[in-house]
Amino acid sequence: MAARPLLTRRPAISPVRRRLTFLLTGYEPLPPAAHHHRFAREIRRFEATWSLKATVGGLTEIPDRPVATWPVALEGPDFGVETEVRLLRWDDIVAEDMEMPLWQRLPRYLLAAGDILVTGTFARYVAAYWRYGLFAAYPLVLLVLFGLVGILASLVPGLLGFGAPWPVRLALGLATFLGLTMFAGPRMHLTYMLADWIFARDMMRQRRPGIDARAEAFAREIAAGLADPGFDEVVIVAHSLGAAWMADAVARALSADPTLVSTGRPLGLVGAGSSTLKIALHPAAGWLRAAVQRVADAPGITWAEYDSHVDFICFYKNDTPTALGLTVAHPPLRRSIRLSRMLAPATWRRFRGNLLRIHRQYVMGNEQRYLYDVHMIACGPFRFADIARRGEDLPGALGPDGSLAAAATPLPSTMDMPAR
Template sequence: MSASSTSVRRRKVFYIPGYDPFPPRRYRELYRTEGAAQAGISDYGLHVEAGGQDGRFGWHASGLIDDTRVTADFEVLLWSDIVRDSMSNSIPATYWQLLRTSWTYIASGTLRRLAVLPKGPLIAALFPIGVLLLQFIVALLAAHLVGWALSSVLRALALWAIGDGAVARWGAALVYWGPFFVIAVLVLRWFKANDNRIFAYYLMHDFAFSAAHNGATPPELQTRMDSFRDIIAAALQDDYDEVLVVGHSSGAHLAVSILADLLRAMPDLPARPALSFLSLGQVIPMVSFLPDAHKLRADLQFLSERDEIVWIDVTAPGDGCSFALCDPVGVSGVATRDKQWPLVFSAQFSRTLSPERWQELRRKFFRLHFQYLCAFDQPHDYDYFQITAGPLTLGQRYAGRPPSKSRIDVAVSKYTSVTP
């Protein structure tokens, strides 16, 4: 096993974000502010400062936990430019994405299988479809009402001035249809401009990106993932005690494929540094259940069997944007007798957050999806900052820890093939 009996003094952490167009400094600031809060609650030391080299973004953390000084070098593996490019669609293109993505999930039977799992991610997937359709209807109604009002006024004036006739009817029709399309477009543009409060366009682009290739990895993303693999492989040759890969949300299934390819390419991986993988708030079934996700399913199966890695999967029923307590290998139908990973357990938001804090956050769905990276005011055995800046490897920290009893590990996916 890659979890050694000695403590960690120097760690490399690679963070792979989900489908996120924002600049990477937000992750450093989140770590800095939330880490300080957690250190104050749990009474340990944590210092964070800017870092990064060779044009890559990262930061340095120094923890004093259990009387042990640990340094951690963080690096964000960026694909936000790919995300931004995929979100640069026009309004008509977004509605075309809606139709195409809906058809992909419905016609393949994937939507029906996903409905068996916790409903949060399915609701999150249906939310942008429902909202965008509602916005389209509202735009049409607004255009109709304006056009009807203008044409009615013109028709009344025409009746008073020249009486009823073809000129009056044609004029009323022109006044109706002339502004109709202008009003509809303006309303739709207004909705899109205010999507930072609704997130309908954002979520639509997210699910459309996953479904665009029926579960296969887009070529430009695969190229980036190959680059990430090389960066992680280089760290494994350095003087670290642990190399920890953290994949959050959509970043979890990217991490699965990156690490599977890395282990295939490095069959004689040294025992040190320990190689660890922490998946947080994963949405893997949204991709692995699709017909052409052969590669991802093969990577899930391969990674679940390896002795060279420790894989811990943390979700929470309170996070409506993740497949809470779903074993991604098991539900994807690719578990074998040799399966060892992941260890699946809950971050238990309703218990690890105080009642007041839980009431404050429980309806802030997007904020809760990032809670794994934040402070808990009643922490149990999950503490992101002790995991990343503490003296224990991931394997040591959770050695002997049983999985959550309510985890779901039965095969659900219709598509289970690992080869095309």
Template sequence: MPGFDPRPPETYWGLFRRESRITAARRGLDIAVSDPSRAPDGLSLDWTIDFEGERTRYSLLRWDDIVGARFPRSNWRRLRDVPALWWRLWRVGYVRRFRQEARRFATVILGVHAIFLAFVLLSLGLATGLMLLMPEASRPWSLLAIPILAYALLGATMVLTRGKPLYVAHLVDDTTFTYDHASGAEMRMHARLDAFAERIRAAEATASEIVLIGHSSSSFLGIEALDRVLALDPRFGRRGRPVSLVTIGSVIPWIALDPRADWVRGALARVAAADAIGWLDVRADWDWLSIHLRDPLSASGVRSPGPDRPAVIRVRIQDLIEPELLAARRWNLFQMHFQLLMSSRDPNAFDYIAFVAGPEPVHAMIARNRMPGPAERPAVPVPEAVPG
């Protein structure tokens, strides 16, 4: 399950095929990735991986159309929705807890909104200056034109910069989608998750192992999908067919700390308590677009069943890419965020292709990494939602 990304699903297949060739060359392996095919119902893009005689069927959930309906949004909608959103979040104390649990990620999210505000003020200042240069005889009409000109300048600024260096438009729109999904104002994803839950449930009859991987925003969407499966079939995962959840570049507390997201926290608690389903959290301390200070349950105000829920793998960036590449990519936050979905230069390090299609079952890897960690801080209580 990919994150908030408007690109067509074939982009992910292309990335997977390219990285599989790199993994095969680095490790001396025989890996073949089939051509992709779109499911008849349009729910997924599917392909197979043959890895040293083992075959894996890979299904990528499609929700690029839902993202495309939310990004890019008009600047008018951003100007209308963003201030109201952050006023609500500040009023309920969310911002403080968010910064406490997700220091780097909160810095990025709050930072891109500050940059967008700077673009707005810059556009307004330039428009005001230009109108003041107009002949005095043209006033007050020239002054009344300031908002129109400022809006045009803001649009031009966003197009010319493409939101760089931090992809401002993308992250601003991703933020509003996340909180709209939390509050129920955005409902389009629910039907998609219902359908995918049915697909996951049906796979239990044919697959030797089921692994649900949620990257970025799909770390919490994957939780919601599994919660739907368990609601349909409480015995799912208890019939001898191993089932695992893998979260990569997780941002679960981003949504779960919102007081309006009580149903998200409920899903999180239920999936965490489903001991028949393994859970592995792949963390990268160098990834500014993920939340990795502590386990996502405690960070979300949900009591953790134990220190190994989820099991954890921490990946060093030095094991994935060469130092010269790291120097070039370090501040390309999006590319760094996707690095965990790529090949690793160290044959003994975490490698996404080998992880997904290699001979070791994912549930066995989770069992190996269920080691009690250091004592966690108490769960942060999430206050009741308030009107507005």
């Protein structure tokens, strides 16, 4: 690849040269190859939007560790950034849930739904953000509707004048309910959501040793990354339910070594469409509330949470510690963003009716310059602390040619500012 010409004008900032970015995805049964493919595909939008050149290297899965990694080289006219992306994997746990047969999945989901209702957790969801209550109620409402259709189907023989014994009517109603659940359910995301809430209850109540063991492994990976002097900064981008994993893992790492951040690399935490409250609002999740407290009390961490009013799967206008009633030393910076501003109008019109796709936009490529851009956070020349605090300046922080020197609104450095 031919080198791009450098501008003679001096950039207003000293860019990040080497970064370590951890990715913690939401509840998705995607193997590392799929995440790598999506990252490489979506960064093409980012390139065009910011007039940059990005090269995504090959995927490497690390044996005996829940990590997959790939390098990213980002080049502008007057800067270059090397990023090592490390995907913290829990897709195997999700895949295990998704393979659960329906005869196990249904009763386990109903147990989870009953737990959330009886403990008052659902009421807390609605109080935090009423639209999240709609998302939480969706699978149960859909099952009730399928059940009503099954009852109507059991009445059809009588309505048509055919006498049928009750076992036949029961079998017809049950077959209709199961048929709708098995064949219509996947198209309506029901199969996925049943597994999602089963996992959520297991996490809330710490019922699966594998979850605890994975959080410990994530903590070790994060600690090792912070201890590596070869990186200018470490950023953890956590999407959706991945944000709960992030809070738990970072708290475990700090518990093992309270000086980890102060003696290591600068650490940025990104909660994108965070679902931490999905777990932490349950009475049994005191362990996660304690983790949030520890992270938010630690100095030297830049923690920002991004939400949107069109996203039913996040807790809009809630920062996690405040929603949990915690008094902390350093609450996260909360940013409400307009996901539609990240995309071209035609692209947004295609996606806006798909709630899961809207929720996924936090980790997809931007088609317009905006105060939030996941690839700029993960791979760009700016420190995350600067983006989090001065995101309004981000669209003009690179010139039309992608250079730092031609920036209309250079991001001011926060290096000399007091820790949050």
